Amino acid sequence: MRPISSIAVHHSASLFGDAAIIRGWHTAKGWKDIGYHKIVLNGQRTSNGAFKPGECGAVEAGRPEAMVGAHVKGHNTGSLGICFIGNFDLKRPDTDQLLGGARQIAEWCRAYKIPSSAVFGHREYSGHESNHCPGTLFPLDELREMVHNLLVDANGGGGQARQNHVRIGATLIPYEERGGMAWAPVRAVAEALGAKVDTSDWPEIVVTAGGQA
Numbered sequence: 001m002r003p004i005s006s007i008a009v010h011h012s013a014s015l016f017g018d019a020a021i022i023r024g025w026h027t028a029k030g031w032k033d034i035g036y037h038k039i040v041l042n043g044q045r046t047s048n049g050a051f052k053p054g055e056c057g058a059v060e061a062g063r064p065e066a067m068v069g070a071h072v073k074g075h076n077t078g079s080l081g082i083c084f085i086g087n088f089d090l091k092r093p094d095t096d097q098l099l100g101g102a103r104q105i106a107e108w109c110r111a112y113k114i115p116s117s118a119v120f121g122h123r124e125y126s127g128h129e130s131n132h133c134p135g136t137l138f139p140l141d142e143l144r145e146m147v148h149n150l151l152v153d154a155n156g157g158g159g160q161a162r163q164n165h166v167r168i169g170a171t172l173i174p175y176e177e178r179g180g181m182a183w184a185p186v187r188a189v190a191e192a193l194g195a196k197v198d199t200s201d202w203p204e205i206v207v208t209a210g211g212q213a
C-alpha cells in the first residue's frame with residue numbers, strides 16, 4: 001500500500017453522474033483514468049433518468065487506490081480522493097449520501113491507519129482556498145464526526161452494538177444507531193401513533209395523522 005496521510009472530499013458540481021460518466025469526462029481531457037478513487041452516488045445517474053433512492057449513498061470504484069489520483073493539485077501524492085455526486089453550492093447532500101461516503105472513508109481510515117481529522121474538503125488544502133469544492137453547503141465537520149463515530153463504534157465503543165427501541169405506549173420499535181445517529185422506521189413509528197403512511201408518490205412520503213381524513 002502506498003502511504004496515505006489524508007483523504008480529500010470533492011463534489012462533482014453536477015446534479016447527476018456515476019463513476020463511468022466521470023471517467024468519460026476525465027479521459028476526454030486526456031487523463032489516463034478518472035481522477036478520483038471512489039464515487040458516492042446521489043441516486044441520480046443521468047440527467048433525465050429516474051431518481052433511485054436505493055442508490056443514494058452507494059459507492060463506486062474509480063481509479064485504483066494504488067495509483068496516485070488527480071484531484072488536488074500539489075497534494076495527490078499521499079492522498080485518496082472521494083467525490084460525492086451533486087452540486088453542494090446549491091443544496092446540502094442527503095443524509096444517506098453522507099453516510100455512504102462516511103462508511104467508505106472510515107474503511108480507508110482503518111486500512112491506512114489515519115484519524116478522522118485527516119479528512120479534508122478540497123478547499124481546505126493549501127493553495128486551494130479559493131475553490132468552492134465540495135460546495136459551500138457541504139457539512140465537512142459533520143462528515144468528519146460521522147467518520148469519527150464509525151471508527152469509535154468499530155473499535156468497541158464500550159461493548160456490543162446497542163440494541164435500542166422507541167417505546168410508544170406498549171409498542172416497542174427497534175432502532176439502529178449508525179454514525180452517531182438513531183434511525184427508526186418511519187412507517188412503524190407513524191402507525192404505532194395511529195397515523196397512515198402513503199409512499200405511492202415516493203420519494204415523497206405522506207403521513208396522515210390518525211383521526212384526519
Ligand SMILES: [Zn+2]
Pocket residue numbers: 009010011071122133134
Ligand atoms: Zn474538488
